[in-house]
Amino acid sequence: MSFRRSLILASLLAAFLPGSGLAADVGMVFRDVQVGQVAGGARSLQPRPAPVTFEMVGLHWRGPGEVWFRTAGTPGAWSAWRAARPEGEDRPDQGSPETDRSLGWKLGNPYWTGPSRFIQYRLAGRVTHLRAFFLRIPATSATSTRALAVRADRPAIVSRSQWGANESIVRGTPAYAERVRFSVVHHTAGTNRYSRGEAAGIVRGIQRYHVQGNGWNDIGYNFLVDKYGRIYEGRTGGIWRNVIGAHAQGFNTGSVGVAVLGTYGSTRISRAARSAIQRLLAWRLDVAHVDPASRLTFASYGNPRFPAGRGVRLRAVSGHRDTGYTSCPGGNLYADLGAIARSVSTIGLPKLYEPEVSGALGGPVRFTGRLSGRRYWTVTVKDGDGAFVRRGSGRGSAIEWTWDSTSAPLDSYTYLIRSGSKVHPASGVVPGPPPLAVQEPRVRPKTITPNGDGNADRARISFTLSKRANVRVTVRASGTAVRTLLDGERPGGRVTVVWDGADDEGAPLPDRRYWVRIEASAGDERVQRARAVTVDRTLAWMDRAPTAFSPDGNGRRDKLIVSYGLTREAAVRVEILEHGHVLRTISSVSRARAGTHRVTWGGWLHGRRAPDGKYTASVRATTSLGTRRLGRRFRVDTRRPRARIVVARQTRRGTRLRLRLSQSGRQRVWFGRPRRHGVRTELAKPAGTRSVWRRVRANVVRVIAWDAARNRSPAAVAQVRR
Helix, strand or coil, X not given: CCHHHHHHHHHHHHHHCCCCCCCCCCEEEEEEECCCCCCCCCEECCCEEEEEEEEEEEEEEECCCEEEEEEECCCCCECCCEXXXXXXXXXXXXXXXXXXXCCCCEECCCEEEEEEEEEEEEEECCCCEEEEXXXXXXXXXXXXXXXXXXXXXXXXXXXXXXXXXXXXXXXXXXXXXXXXXXXXXXXXXXXXXXXXXXXXXHHHHHHHHHHHHXXXXXXXXXXXXXXXXXXXXXXXXXXXXXXXXXXXXXXXXXXXXXXECCCCCCCCCCHHHHHHHHHHHHHHHHXXXXXXXXXXXXXXXXXXXXXXXXXXXXXXXXXXXXXXXXXXXXXXXXXXXXXXXXXXXXXCCCCEXXXXXXXXXXXXXXXXXXXXXXXXXXXXXXXXXXXXEEEEEEEEEEEEEEEECCCCCCCCEEEEEECCCCCCCEEEECCCCCCCCEEEEEEECCEECCCCCCCCCCEEEEEEECCCEEEEEEEEEXXXXXXEEEEEEEXXXXXXXXXXXXXXXXXXXXXXXXXXXXXXXXXXXXXXXXXXXXXXXXXXXXXXXXXXXXXXXXXXXXXXXXEEEECCCEEEEEEEEECCEEEEEEEEEEEECCEEEEEEECCEEXXXXXXXXXXXXXXXXXECCEEEEEXXXXXXXXXXXXEEEEEEEECCCCEEEEEEECCCEEEEEEEEECCEEEEEEEEEECCEEEEEEECCCCCEEEEEEECCXXXXXXXXXXXXXX
């Protein structure tokens, strides 16, 4: 017999044996239902009597199909058909022990039916196993669940002991979220026809079903509300604390779940229930310092609708259907949530919203928040003994103050944000200094050529310190330090040093692989990181000429010359690249000797001329130290420029032209004069419409333009207007 079945049978015996301490508690019994092997469409099983008279029923089943049921107190007096699982994502987050106990089963909701004796099932699709849980719930007198009077800012709440929670069946200890960020409103499903005396019994029945039927730790909701306006404490752990429930799969951690007893698809909640929800959320969201009218983006923990990590836009007062595939909390209640949130935002003012602390001890610590109106506020910091340390203050709706804790002794510190006696204050612990860490150590570039050509002459060593520390950065060869780049105290943050390939005396170090060691210490903490850097002067330099060429066979800049220098023998490849991809290898030498080398490229790729565009000439030299690459950009340009004379006009002292140039480059302009020699001038103008004036009274002008690749335009000729 499984552990789960043994536990359920034990609770059944405890509930029904005479003299048992749980004789007045909810009793639960289950039966496995024979469903046959049919896997077709919808089909109804024969009606049957339940093993006991019951007031609540819940169903579990295996298979992808769905199940409905109806109940009756006497033969033939059947209720309407009800979906067994109207709220399929009323369950714990994926991966929690609570979910593991019910893996493989679809879990129906605990449905309040009122006194019933008979049940009938309807199946659709493939259902392989069906199990029914029947709960007997004794009525409770109204006086036993009366909520105690409390302080004005917290509504009356029926405690677990008052509604009769069975603490003996609770599994484990409560789990807590770091903070509550929003609320989720539910309805529990089941008939709305319950009396004032039956309401607490419904809550007890839900607890019994959630724990011993579903295998959860406790009742899934944080709070419950009945139609009479009474609020019930739900899952154990403290109504002030951020207890993680099992009410909205993927969204339990960081939310508070509030369920209204009953079904509200076509029925509106009572005025008393609505008022109770508003008072409860006004208090509970104020405890969490959440603005009821706000919105947020919450990362799902995973459910069938929203995969883990998906950001979901939610309201601070959301309905269950916002977080999963469900109709909960019913169409009517869901439509009221906007108005409920607006009412909640007006209850219990003034309030403090979104208090935040950023930074950590040992540096600037920033306190921020927002008030519902302009008020005087203070932020007080105290040490571990409760002694006053610092205080900041201001007036307005925005709270912002920074404490410089750079010189504060290493200790635990607390803070308190206040704005008078009517505002719920925010308190907490100032984040302590993080553990010492050297993060993201980088060496760029990893290979340097310190030969003074301005290309990869130096390496930049950068890293991030998690906090203030003594730092020593050295360059090492065979374990021996050959250069000390940094030795002293540095604050937390990004640190950058530069190495030029020389030793402490400034003498160049030989080509080889070196190690950069970063050592940091703060008190008793010690951290060390290392990164490799190579000095390789094999490929001393490279160049290409011209920077733009035109492989069109006209004899003007038809070829590209790539030249490079080696200081030792190496395997060399000269390549043409576009966007980092090799288009062609124009030279490959396995043992190129030291000295200067030249390679010529005629501008052809795969049997045809390279298209106009930007390219890179790359030289790769490989030795035992690794591969060193240098590159230079160039441009293929076979397009002829165009020059057009827009205006040519004589002035009193010369001739003015307006030229329209298609490309930047140089232009040759000839000014022709009657019975005299013409005047020729050369210009360098960028593309576009440009003006030219010369002290020449010409009657005709001619313009020729050429670009950087020596492509020439056709001559443009115009008569000069007087």
